[in-house]
Amino acid sequence: MMELDSLYQEVILDHYKHPLNKGLSEEYDVQVHHINPSCGDEITFNLSTEGGIIKSITWDGVGCSISQASVSIASDLLLNKTLEQAGSIAEVFIELMHSKGTKDGDPLVLEDAVALAGVSKFPARIKCALLGWMAFKDAAVRIKQLKEPDTRGSN
Numbered sequence: 444m445m446e447l448d449s450l451y452q453e454v455i456l457d458h459y460k461h462p463l464n465k466g467l468s469e470e471y472d473v474q475v476h477h478i479n480p481s482c483g484d485e486i487t488f489n490l491s492t493e494g495g496i497i498k499s500i501t502w503d504g505v506g507c508s509i510s511q512a513s514v515s516i517a518s519d520l521l522l523n524k525t526l527e528q529a530g531s532i533a534e535v536f537i538e539l540m541h542s543k544g545t546k547d548g549d550p551l552v553l554e555d556a557v558a559l560a561g562v563s564k565f566p567a568r569i570k571c572a573l574l575g576w577m578a579f580k581d582a583a584v585r586i587k588q589l590k591e592p593d594t595r596g597s598n
C-alpha cells in the first residue's frame with residue numbers, strides 16, 4: 444500500500460470495509476455508470492433530488508479501496524446539500540486531487556475526504572479517488588437537464 448498517513452489510511456479502510464449508502468435504491472432520478480479502466484474500478488451511481496436538494500445517493504461498485512472509499516465518502520458528504528453546494532465541494536476535492544501533495548484539504552468543507560489528500564502524490568491513483576466524484580458531476584448535469592430543462596428558444 445502506498446504511504447499515507449496512518450490515521451488517514453484507517454479512515455479509508457473503514458469506508459472500504461463499511462461503505463456508506465452502498466446498495467442501489469430502486470427509485471432514483473438519474474443513474475450513471477463510471478469506470479476507471481487503468482485500475483479496474485467500476486461504480487453505478489444513483490442520484491435523486493427534491494427542490495434542488497440531494498435527497499438520495501446510492502451506489503454499488505467494485506474496485507480498489509481508494510475508489511470505493513472515495514465514493515462512500517462522497518455519498519455521505521454530498522447528501523442533503525443543494526446541487527450547487529455539492530458541485531462546489533466536488534470542485535474543491537478535484538482541486539485537492541490535482542495538488543500533487545501540496546495541500547491538506549479543509550476538513551470543514553471536505554470532512555472525511557481530506558483522508559484522500561495524500562493520493563494526490565500518486566498520479567496513477569488519482570483517477571481511483573476521483574471516480575465517484577466524476578460520477579456525481581455527471582449525474583448532477585443530467586439531473587439538471589431532467590428537472591430544469593433549458594427553455595431558451597421555446598418562445
Ligand code: ZN
Nearest residue numbers: 482484507571
Ligand atoms: Zn483504483
